[in-house]
Amino acid sequence: MSHPVQLLGSAVSRWGADPWALGSWSLIGRHGGPRDRVALGTPIGGRVRIAGEATHATRAGMTHGAYEQGLAAAAWAADRGHARVAVVGAGMAGLAAARALTDGGVEVTIWEARDRIGGRTAGVDVAGGAFDLGANWLQQYDENVLARIAEDLGLTMIVTDFNDPLVLRGEPFPDGLEDDLRRRLASAAPDAGIADVLDAWLRDPAPWTAAEIHRFVAAEIVMDAGAPLSWLSARHGFEPGVGEGDRWIAGGYRLLVRHLATGIDVRLRHPARHLLTLPDGVVLTGDAGTLRADAAIVTAPVPVLAAGAITFDPPLPEPHRTALSRLGAGRVEKVILRFDRRFWPEHGYYRVHGPSELCISEWLDASAADGVPTLVGLFAGPWLDDLWTGTDREVAARAAEVFRAAVG
Ligand SMILES: Cc1cc2nc3c(=O)[nH]c(=O)nc-3n(C[C@H](O)[C@H](O)[C@H](O)COP(=O)(O)OP(=O)(O)OC[C@H]3O[C@@H](n4cnc5c(N)ncnc54)[C@H](O)[C@@H]3O)c2cc1C
Secondary structure: OOOOOOEEEEEEOOOOOOOOOOOOOEEEEOOOOHHHHHHHHOOEOOOEEEOOHHHOOOOOOOHHHHHHHHHHHHHHHHHOOOOEEEEEOOOHHHHHHHHHHHHOOOEEEEEOOOOOOOOOOOEEEEOOEEEEOOOOEEOOHHHOHHHHHHHHOOOOEEEOOOOOOEEEOOOOOOOOHHHHHHHHHHOOOOOOEHHHHHHHHHHOOOOOOHHHHHHHHHHHHHHHHOOOOOOEEOOOOOOOOOOOOOEEEOOOOHHHHHHHHOOOOEEOOOOEEEEEEEOOEEEEEEOOEEEEEOEEEEOOOHHHHHOOOOEEEOOOOHHHHHHHHHEEEOOEEEEEEEEOOOOOOOOOEEEEEOOOOOOEEEEEEOHHHOOOOEEEEEEEOOOHHHHOOOOHHHHHHHHHHHHHHHHO
């Protein structure tokens, strides 16, 4: 008889509680729209600009959207002839901006609050392998500018087919349900939340059953957003991105991040607290001192800015403040589990229904990274409150049990 499966190592994310993220990726609330993303990224006078994934009108919530917004901010600063630029944040947007400006001969200093670079890409070593606790895939692969860089670097990338998950302990969704949902969301009142659409639909669900609708929404919207459906915009809360040729990087996003950061002046453990704009420059103040520059590019995530972690003098203009109040972020958490042997069917991507009706998790088989049986689980929704408590080991054990029970 073979020995019981052994967990070799695990890692668990805590994006909801991380003070420099306060969530996973930006989302549009019921009173907002893509115009708020544009407003947030509009330059503030000639010396300050907010960049980052949340400011991309069509590629928000993704690394290549962040990267493109970093490049746009760099081009803006260079066009104005700024010779010294301060960048807040060494995530994808901040590194993209700093890389482009540095390559163009501009003097750049990044202040990064954490003790590492990468932001919401977060490499972690688990039982001898390198994985991601943050961004996992290069999405919209064909038009993804980071994918081109990864190709140039010769990185190994592995395709995931999100449109064909192996459903464990549950039923596949009936054809036509997603189209029906998307039609209803698109024709909702401008400030309706997804919950409003759902409530109306459930009063007359035919030809679907209420249970099918609930399960579909839990799998497609809750898993994709991790935000309350009463807050999430019906028209804009279900943004595109997943399922367009997505690939993950063997060895993790850190391989891209390190490349972008090469030769950049990044000051770790330098949280920015205050940004003063003067007629002839900006002054950034933080726990570690002050930094003077001609301009500043701020890439802190939306919830961090909305919480007032950085105060602005003069205060942010009204359109920016309004945008911050209409955008937000949900909570999607990840777990990485490495085992001594595979105990699940080979497929690549899995959706698990259970342990109860609306508890849905999604899983990537990441064993191809180095041959060691590895699962990457994604969790979202109200059950996180119970699942994601205690030590990392406890969370990992609970998450592993969800998958194990589904495999049977
Ligand atoms: C679990 C999870 C899974 C994801 N999966 C994918 C995926 O598969 N594909 C994909 O494309 N995207 C994915 N994303 C989203 C992607 O990670 C982000 O959209 C992208 O990394 C954001 O980059 P950014 O530069 O805008 O922000 P960040 O990466 O958050 O960078 C901002 C930086 O600013 C720093 N900072 C914040 N406040 C301060 C301050 N006051 N002073 C100094 N520094 C500060 C932060 O520490 C951080 O390093 C995922 C995210 C999560 C959390």
